[in-house]
Amino acid sequence: MNMLRVEEEYVQQVYSRLAAYSNTKEAKPTSPRVWPRIRQFLEELNKGSVVVDIGCGEGKYRIPGGVILGVDTCADLLVKVPRNGGVDYILADGLELPFRRASADAALCVSVLHHFSTELRRRDAMQQLANVLRPGGKALVYVWAFEQPNGTFPSQDVLVPWNLHETALNGRLPKVKFHKESTKEQRIIQSSIAVEIVNDEAASCPSPSWFSSFVERFRLLRKPSLDLPPAAPSFNPTPRSSSTILTGIRKWSPMLGKRLASLLIPVEEQLADEMTQDIMQTALQEALATLRKVTFYRFYHVFKKGELEALISSIPQLKVLSSQFEHGNWCILAEKVPDASKLRVI
Amino acid sequence: MKLLTHNFLSSRFLKNVATGYPLLLRVNEKELREVEFDQDFVQNIMPKVDYNCLVSTLMAIGEQGALPNELPENWRENEELLKELHRVLVKIEVIVGELECPESGRVFPIKDGIPNMLCQEDEC
Incomplete structure (x- = not known):
């Protein structure tokens, strides 16, 4: 199975970095919103x-009298989660679920399926889910909808900004200034960037140039003259520019400037080394994120009406029980039917 | 990672692996967590557990204790047995160790109590 760069860069790496800013361990054990x-x-x-x-993330769900097996690809997130029983965590991919067949009574896939970049991969994910469910087992699937009450996506495949200054810090949401007639959700939707995912089914007949040409094929739709934004801001610091940034940071926060300077000075002495750039980049990113001026982009495929239902119905073992639109999401309850190959047609 | 979780894990997603079950467990570091005994939980969860996998795994890590090789008919009424099942299923926590695919020999590390079942593109 090919790991597409768009998912690696605009989903997995972004969640890893965001994990660095979540204070799960120190957060109060209040019950999260479910x-x-x-x-x-x-x-x-x-x-x-x-x-x-x-795609359990921090694993906020619990079931009294049962057990939840949480699967996520983000190691940085999982190691931060406090182990307080009820959930056991496994580092694994939704396309290669590491469970014996037909062993689970139920499956949750909440706000995860929209991060897979092609229809083939989204279908694979649902097939994997069907494989681990026992016959009669139920699944609940949530995806972000293309149809939004508060705005219009420019395309179904989009890079959506996540502004750190709007994320929770110490479990509290900072105050967000609401512009007149514009909610946070509207601003996020409006500033999302349309991209085109070129059908990767061609990957199954491998050509040596496929991977290198992928970046070119994954391109902006709206403003073809612009380059793709990086998943997170990057810098190529020279001694001059980094000291300029440092001065700027000192103005913002003398404490932070001091901390950064201690990181930078020994680094500058060995600037020829390529590793220094990495170190500086991380330090600067962290500093800027602390100032909460950093924007991260995540890839989404937002689902049109009927699309999730059609996708799930295309898996022979899954039967859709109900379909709803809920707060900008499509939500489907499905059930695993006995394996069709074992049924006798009368 | 609890042994209850181990009981559900499989490496069948690997290329040329049919069932990948049970995964061989090796433990370098483990803890015994304080979890209140819950008879209902054990009675409800046991039908989902592969008992042979549980016993062979316990034997491999030296924790079989008083558990019989086969689950007796009257296990639901045997409180001593239920307590021992509770201990091995949810109180033992594997912190550091590894899992090995019984067919391919591929090893998956366990660190910080989390098994890493991710694999490379060419492995699956």
């Missing part, structure tokens, strides 16, 4: 249920 439909889904499960949570 969408009512998910809470209901979990509460209705039989006692002793085994639930696979695909």
Whole structure:
């Protein structure tokens, strides 16, 4: 299975970096917000249920009397999560779920499927989910919708900004200034960037140039003259420019400037070394993120009406039980039917 | 990683691996967590557990204790047995160790209590 660069750069690496700014361990053990439909889904499960949570992130779901197996590709996030029972974490890919077949009573896939970059991969993810469910097992799938009450996406495949100055710090959301007639959600949607994912099915008949040409094929739709934004800001510091930035940071925060300077000075002495650039880049990124002026971009494929239903229905073992639109998301409850190949047609 | 979790893990996603189960477990560091005994939980979860996998794994890590090789018919009424099952399923935490695919020999490390089941593109 090919790991596409867009997912690596605009999904996995971004979540890793964002993990650096979440203070999970110090956060108060307040119960995180769980969408009512998910809470209901979990509460209705039989006692002793085994639930696979695909793309669990910080693993905020619990089921009394059962067990949750949380799967995520982001190691930086998983190691920060406090282990307080109820959830066991596994570092694994949703396209290669590491569980025995037909072993789970239920599966959750909340706000994850929209990060896969092609239809083939999204379908694979649902097939994997179907494989781990036992017959009669249920799945709840949430994806971000193309149809938004507060704005219009420029395309179904988009890079969506995540502004760090709007993320929670110490478990509290900082005050966000609301512009007149513009919500945070509207601004995020409006500043998202349309991209074109070229069908990667061609990857199954390998050509040596495929990978190197991928970046060119993954391009901006709206402003073809512009380059893609980096997943996170980067710098190529020279002694001059870094000291300029440093001066700027000192103005913002003398403490931070001091800390940064101590990082930079020994670094400058060995600037020829390529590693220094990495170190400086990380230090500067952290500093700027602390100032919360950094924007991260994440890749999304936002789903049109009926698309998720069609995708799930295309898996022979899955049957859609209900489909809803909820706060800008499409949500589907599905059930695993016995393997079609074992059914006798009368 | 709890042994209950290990009971569900498989490396069947690897290329040329059919079932990849059970994964061989080696433990370098483990802890015994304080978890309150919950009889209902054990009674409800046991039908989902592959008992042979559980016993062979316990044997491999030297934790079989008083558990019989085969689950007796009346296990639901045997409180001593339920308590021992509870201990091995959810109280033992593997912190550092590794899992090995029984078919290909591929090793997956366990660090900070988290098994790393990620693989390279050409492995699956």
